[in-house]
């Protein structure tokens with residue numbers, strides 16, 4: 001199937017109380033693990049590429065990274081019958097424009113650090129552009145921290161304000177809203193509880209589907225409850241990287257003389273595919289491809 005605008009599935013997920021998984025990839029094998037898992041589970045899925053993944057894929061040049069991955073994403077989607085979209089995760093303004101132009105079917109603008117009004121005006125402009133070519137648009141109010149291995153101050157996390165969320169979504173016209181409920185990107189243990197009361201307050205003021213970032217560090221119980229309360233797109237990155245890299249580490253530890261990259265990269269691909277399948281089932285999207 002060609003790359004899809006996955007928004008109709010996200011809307012359906014919101015209505016029926018499940019979530020579409022958005023899975024981050026940095027390498028060809030990670031992209032393949034996502035489409036193989038989506039096909040095996042007959043589930044809609046999102047291949048998600050972050051700003052830093054673009055830098056990696058483009059050998060330091062993000063725009064080159066967008067070109068590479070736009071081509072790879074199309075071929076990956078064409079290789080299966082389940083619906084898959086290619087999403088830019090945490091893009092800058094120029095990356096969002098390039099991604100829309102080069103065939104991504106979904107984009108997120110990260111206005112982190114911008115004054116609220118400026119975030120609104122850039123997001124609205126990008127959203128109009130995305131919608132003019134049938135691309136799904138996500139943006140964020142508040143901030144899910146990206147600590148990059150650094151310490152973060154829990155009490156200083158900029159959680160989503162329900163009134164701002166309402167004003168932002170009404171003014172910009174975005175399709176999905178990323179909300180900050182206490183999760184943090186890049187945690188390796190599932191220890192964080194979500195602020196579900198805040199989610200309820202946002203849900204009362206915002207009708208569009210909501211997005212959970214930083215799910216690898218959130219307890220499964222809270223993810224489950226959050227999904228039932230309207231988190232209809234759930235982002236997963238670190239859990240996948242742990243499985244992918246862990247499997248490669250095992251193979252290399254077992255055979256110190258191994259040099260053939262196919263032997264260890266395929267182990268990483270298989271291990272990540274199993275985690276994507278498990279998350280798809282957990283999010284309730286297995287069998288929802290039709």
Ligand code: 13P
Nearest residue numbers: 186213214216235237238
């Ligand atoms: P994790 O690394 O915590 O899974 O977060 C993924 C994410 O939100 C990508 O935007």
